Amino acid sequence: MTRNMASIINKLLLSGKYHDLLTLMKGFRNGAVYGAKIRFPHALVMTLLFRGGPISEQARTILRATYTHSKNLASFVILYKGLRLMFIKFDGKPAEYHSFISALIGGYLIWGKYNKVNEQINLYLLSRILYGLIKLGVERGYIPKPKGDSFPIFGALVWGIVLWLFEHHQHTLQPSLQSSMTYLYHESNLWHNIWDFLIYNR
Structure with a gap:
């Protein structure tokens, strides 16, 4: 790109004339990049650790998984930002419900399609929003402010409930969590000799 062309593009970007359109384009770009940055290393590690088969199939x-995460995040960002901008233009100013309704529609259309990537992202967000809602409830006085450090209670409840579900209602948990917990808590009860006690599991 020539210096003159870069100068023209910079003037266009900084003029403010097409700010709404440009913010959608930049949001799409950031969603695609962030989705790939997050998913590629995760998919690489999980595939190499837990999936067998030919290298070509592992690479696919x-x-x-990287493409799905990147595409979905980019699509959601542009849809959410576009809907929110429409609501703001319609009302004349931003309102809290704009974010909720825009994300609700985007969540249904993009993250509501079942696949493993969407499932993982939705479960990740669920834990974060529950934590956030509790903090908001304390801030607004709906939940009494704990005296002292409440994190040990949080840790105790999370682990108490998940192990109770695993031991007595295992079918309710996500398959990958069932598999991890079976490895940790049940398969550690079994061995036949020193080799499957120390070197490999079974």
């Missing part, structure tokens, strides 16, 4: 699995 990694690239498919």
